[in-house]
Amino acid sequence: xxQLVQSGSELKKPGSSVRISCKASGYTxxxxxxxxxxxxxxxxxxxxxxxxTNTGKPTYAQGxxxxxxxxxxxxxSTTYLQISTLxxxxxxxxxxxxxxxxxxxxxxxxxxxTVSS
Amino acid sequence: xxxxxxxASVSGSPGQSITISCAGTSSDIGYFNYISWYxxxxxxxxxxIIYDVTKRPSGVSNRFSGSKSxxxxxxxxxGLQADDESDYLCSAYTRARSYVFGTGTxxxxx
Numbered sequence: 151x152x153q154l155v156q157s158g159s160e161l162k163k164p165g166s167s168v169r170i171s172c173k174a175s176g177y178t179x180x181x182x183x184x185x186x187x188x189x190x191x192x193x194x195x196x197x198x199x200x201x202x203t204n205t206g207k208p209t210y211a212q213g214x215x216x217x218x219x220x221x222x223x224x225x226x227s228t229t230y231l232q233i234s235t236l237x238x239x240x241x242x243x244x245x246x247x248x249x250x251x252x253x254x255x256x257x258x259x260x261x262x263x264t265v266s267s
Numbered sequence: 268x269x270x271x272x273x274x275a276s277v278s279g280s281p282g283q284s285i286t287i288s289c290a291g292t293s294s295d296i297g298y299f300n301y302i303s304w305y306x307x308x309x310x311x312x313x314x315x316i317i318y319d320v321t322k323r324p325s326g327v328s329n330r331f332s333g334s335k336s337x338x339x340x341x342x343x344x345x346g347l348q349a350d351d352e353s354d355y356l357c358s359a360y361t362r363a364r365s366y367v368f369g370t371g372t373x374x375x376x377x
Binding site for chain 2: 154185187194195196197211212245247252253254255256257258259260
């Protein structure tokens with residue numbers, strides 16, 4: 151069965167960086183893009199962007215260019231989200247999700263990133 | 268991109284039908300027929316229950332149905348059950364080839 155398993159919660163100081171992971175299983179990794187979405191406390195889900203798992207090409211939503219970087223390690227069917235220069239506003243649950251075509255059908259369990267001094 | 272607008276809460280008694288609205292614009296809800304709905308228990312992964320406005324993934328109950336009119340999409344849950352108590356989110360694939368999500372609706376079974 152399709153599964154996306156994310157890495158555990160992170161507590162980071164403002165100005166630092168973090169990298170979280172999303173490991174896919176149960177399907178052919180390169181056949182579907184993987185997206186990143188976040189939900190800050192009390193806020194709606196916000197789309198961060200996606201990575202083409204076949205070509206490695208990332209696409210970032212407006213407002214998420216520069217500090218947010220997607221990467222892949224296809225040998226272990228894993229995608230990564232790195233966020234640099236963390237700010238308190240980055241405190242959120244971050245989800246990865248698979249895209250078969252214009253919907254997000256399977257989601258990871260979420261990774262809580264807390265940015266606090 | 269602004270979030271899609273959903274009512275904060277909807278409630279109903281067991282066996283009743285409820286409908287959750289999701290209002291957007293001509294650039295998101297109204298642009299493509301790529302509207303999805305998710306059931307989201309806090310702390311868990313969102314579960315896809317409707318895609319492409321009206322389609323249900325395998326294994327999802329036919330008590331869940333979707334529709335769209337203009338810039339507003341709707342999710343109807345018929346024969347409401349205690350198990351349906353959860354948060355529900357809508358999503359649209361937009362003209363800009365991005366995703367936008369709704370503000371979320373808490374469904375309470377009375």
